Amino acid sequence: MDLSKxxxxxVVATAAATASLSAQAAEITGAGATxxxxxxxxxxxxxxxxxxxxxxxxxxxxxxxxxxIQAKTVTFGATDAPLTAxxxxxxxxxxxxxxxxxxxxxxxxxxxxxxxxVLDGKTLGDIYLGAVKTWDDAAIKKLNPSVKLPSAxxxxxxxxxxxxTSFNFTDYLAKVNADWKSKVGVGQAVExxxxxxxxxNEGIAGNVAQTKGSIGYVEYAYAKQNNLTYASMVNAAGKxxxxxMAAFQAAASNASWKAExxxxxxxxxxxxxxxxxxTAATFILVYKDASDKAAxxxxxxxxxxxxxxxxxxxxxxxxIPMPANVVSLVKAxxxxxxxxK
Numbered sequence: 001m002d003l004s005k006x007x008x009x010x011v012v013a014t015a016a017a018t019a020s021l022s023a024q025a026a027e028i029t030g031a032g033a034t035x036x037x038x039x040x041x042x043x044x045x046x047x048x049x050x051x052x053x054x055x056x057x058x059x060x061x062x063x064x065x066x067x068x069i070q071a072k073t074v075t076f077g078a079t080d081a082p083l084t085a086x087x088x089x090x091x092x093x094x095x096x097x098x099x100x101x102x103x104x105x106x107x108x109x110x111x112x113x114x115x116x117x118v119l120d121g122k123t124l125g126d127i128y129l130g131a132v133k134t135w136d137d138a139a140i141k142k143l144n145p146s147v148k149l150p151s152a153x154x155x156x157x158x159x160x161x162x163x164x165t166s167f168n169f170t171d172y173l174a175k176v177n178a179d180w181k182s183k184v185g186v187g188q189a190v191e192x193x194x195x196x197x198x199x200x201n202e203g204i205a206g207n208v209a210q211t212k213g214s215i216g217y218v219e220y221a222y223a224k225q226n227n228l229t230y231a232s233m234v235n236a237a238g239k240x241x242x243x244x245m246a247a248f249q250a251a252a253s254n255a256s257w258k259a260e261x262x263x264x265x266x267x268x269x270x271x272x273x274x275x276x277x278x279t280a281a282t283f284i285l286v287y288k289d290a291s292d293k294a295a296x297x298x299x300x301x302x303x304x305x306x307x308x309x310x311x312x313x314x315x316x317x318x319x320i321p322m323p324a325n326v327v328s329l330v331k332a333x334x335x336x337x338x339x340x341k
Contacts (some may be wrong), residue, residue, distance in 0.1 A: 028299050031058035032065020032078030032199040033164045036099055036282040038221040039319050040078075043310050047302055050273055061200060062187045063162015069093070069285045075295045076284040080164025081188050084274075088262045093285050094338050095262040096330040098303065100320035101219050102248045103169055103278035106205070106228040108214045109135065111148060115231065115242045118143045119270070120234035121176025127154055127215060129179060130194035135213065143234070150213070155217035156206045160197030162188040168280040169217050172268035217278075220248075221317045237273040244276075248320050251279035257326045259333045280319065289339045297340035304331070 024330045034332045034338030037059040045053035060068075062079035070091055078098075088095055105119055119127075123139045126132040132139055159166045174181040184190050198207045204216040205226045220243050223230045232242045239248045251270040257263050267279040283301060290296045309328075311321035322330070 011184050012047045012149055020314060027035045028053065028055045028076075028295070028302055029057075029301070030055070030065075030076040030078055030284075031060050031068045031074045031340050032285075033062045033080045033282050034202060035062075035080045035101060035103075035165050035219045035280070036078065037201070038219075038225065039099060039101075039310070039314050039317050040330045042313050043302075045128050045221075046310075046313065047305055050339035051305075053298065053302070057202060059202070061159075061161040062164030062167065066285070069287075070277065071299060072291070075286070075290075075292070076277065077283065079143050079285065080280055082264045082266075082281070082283050083262060083285070085261045087155070092288050094288050094333065095264075095285050096303075096333065097257065097263050097265065097281045097322055097326065098284050098306070099314055099322060100248065100252050100279065100281045100341045101318070102243055102251075102276050103172075103217050103231070103280060104220050104223050104230040104243045106216050106218055106223050106230050108208050108210075108212055109150065109229065110125075110212070115230060115232045116147060117229070117231045118147075118234065118240055119231045121172060123178030124233075124339065125173040125180040128156060128158065128173065128195065129177075130156070130191070131179070140321070146256050152213045155211050155214040156193040156195035157198055157204050157211070158192050159189075159199070159204065161199050163200075164188060164280075164282065165201060165217065165219060166190070168268055169278065170267070171266055172278050175269045196260070221319070224318065226287050233277050235273075235275050235276070235277045236271055239273045241274065242317075245315065245318060245320070247274055247276035248279050248318070250274040251276050251318050252281075255281070257329060259329050263326075263330070286338060293340050296338065300334055300338065300340065 038058050048054050062081050065077040068074045136151045170186045174186050198204045201218045201222045204224040205218050208214045208216040235241050250272050254270045255265050269277050307327045314321045
C-alpha cells in the first residue's frame with residue numbers, strides 16, 4: 001500500500017472540504033430595516049435563480065440591524081435611519097443608499113377609499129400626539145369637507161421596535177408640527193404619547209387591517225400588498241398629493257448625494273408642488289475592513305447586481321431605484337474604502 005498516495009489524497013480531500021466551508025462562510029447574511037424588505041426579498045429570489053447564491057435577510061427593524069452589524073453577527077446591516085459620518089468612522093463602517101421609497105399613513109375607515117382622506121402634517125402630528133382623538137374632529141373635517149367621517153375614536157398604531165421608518169416619520173412630524181418637535185422629537189424609538197405598539201412595517205399593516213377606526217404608517221409597498229386604505233397628504237408646497245411614483249421621484253430629485261458624508265440624506269418634507277412629503281432612502285452598512293472579506297465581496301456582488309438589474313422590480317413595488325450617477329459614486333467608494341481581499 002502506497003501511504004504517500006493515501007496521504008496526498010487525504011490532503012486534497014481536506015483542501016476541498018475547507019474550500020467548501022469557505023464558500024459557506026461567504027454566504028450573504030444581513031439584517032435590518034423592514035421598510036425595504038419587499039424589494040430585498042424579490043431581489044433575493046431572482047438573484048438566487050440567476051446565480052445560485054442565496055441572500056438571507058432578517059427583517060428585524062433598523063435599530064436591530066445596526067446592532068447586529070456592530071456586533072458583527074451579519075455581513076451587512078440595513079437601516080432607513082442613516083448613520084452620521086462620525087458614527088461610521090467610529091465603527092469602521094461604510095454606508096451607501098440602496099433604494100428609495102415612501103411612507104404613507106394608512107387608515108381603516110368604512111366607506112373611505114384609498115386616497116380619499118386628506119391629511120396634512122400638523123393634523124397627522126396632532127393625531128399621534130393624542131390631541132386629535134376622533135375621526136370627526138374639526139381639524140380632519142376641515143381637510144375633508146366632502147368625506148363622511150365617523151364620530152368614533154382614533155386608534156393610533158405605532159412601532160414598538162427601533163425603526164428607520166419611525167425615524168423618517170418622526171423627522172417629518174418634527175418639521176411640520178411644532179408641538180411634536182418640542183414634546184417628542186425625532187428618533188428610531190421615541191416616547192410615543194399615545195398608541196398601540198406593533199413590530200415592523202408588517203406589524204403595523206396587520207394591526208391596521210384588523211382594527212376599525214385605526215391609523216398607522218408604513219412603507220407604501222406594505223399598503224399595496226395588504227390592500228390598505230392610504231391617505232393623501234398636503235405637501236410642503238401646500239398641494240394635495242397622492243402616493244405615486246411621480247410624487248416619490250419628485251421628492252427624491254432634491255437629493256444631493258456625497259460619498260464623503262456617508263451618503264447621509266433625509267428626504268422628508270421636500271419642496272416642489274408634486275413632491276410626496278414622506279419619502280425616504282434606505283441604506284446598507286458594511287465593514288470597511290471586515291474579518292470575513294470574502295463574505296463582504298459576495299454581498300457587494302449582490303448589491304451591484306441589484307443596482308444593475310433590479311430597477312424594474314423596484315419600480316413594480318413602487319420603490320425608486322438609485323440614479324446611475326449615484327451608483328457610480330457608490331461603486332467608487334467601494335473600490336476606495338471597502339476591502340474585499
